[in-house]
Ligand SMILES: [Zn+2]
């Protein structure tokens with residue numbers, strides 16, 4: 209099968225011919241219909257997540273088709289032991305021995321993939337293969353971040369990309385007021401957010417017109433943490449949604465005082481996936497995508513890096 213293969217961090221992915229993977233008991237063999245590119249892929253590619261299997265096929269937002277014609281989604285969480293302290297308390301996202309798709313096991317930048325059936329999701333009706341792919345991480349981990357933001361009425365989203373544009377739709381549907389923060393100077397990003405119906409869109413180094421009850425930071429930029437705290441009301445929460453972030457600068461305790469909370473979001477549970485994929489068609493969450501042929505995975509990663517995408521890049525084998 210054709211695949212884009214990572215041999216070492218920072219080196220362009222190579223277009224190669226690999227043997228088709230053999231499903232083990234409990235695994236599905238899937239023909240990859242489409243696979244969206246996630247910022248995590250870029251962190252792995254750059255060596256910021258330091259223990260990938262090598263060589264590696266990236267990609268963990270996969271829509272695949274089984275041999276009997278069912279469409280299933282393969283997310284980041286590939287496998288857990290089911291038995292550790294975290295798994296036994298409903299927190300399999302924190303499992304000590306978890307394996308991740310496109311990191312510990314090969315992912316979807318290929319024509320075929322195998323996946324543990326227990327960790328796959330059915331794809332909701334009303335989404336074609338390409339449109340469904342960003343739901344599987346950008347949507348799903350965004351949804352978990354939104355849940356961890358609590359019942360916040362005034363919600364700030366820092367970094368208005370693949371994940372935020374999906375979370376904004378769910379938050380607006382839930383009746384929240386949404387404030388979008390983009391890179392200073394990114395007029396197109398602010399316009400994109402306003403088109404989706406957010407109440408205010410502006411640069412991330414500005415304060416919003418009102419205090420926020422919660423903020424979610426999608427951009428991997430540590431200095432946004434004190435910035436978001438500064439914009440957040442007493443008792444508010446700042447959720448860091450990415451798997452990697454640059455260092456957070458020191459900040460005065462006063463920004464945290466007043467029972468403000470800073471927390472991260474790690475991975476997903478299968479329950480997050482079931483809840484989000486049930487909610488998505490009801491909103492309905494519309495994904496914005498730009499497609500690339502599989503062999504242009506390097507170009508897709510470069511476009512994500514430069515902030516040149518509206519929504520998600522999706523590879524189609
Ligand atoms: Zn576990």
Ligand SMILES: [Zn+2]
Pocket residue numbers: 246247248249268284345346
């Ligand atoms: Zn992801």
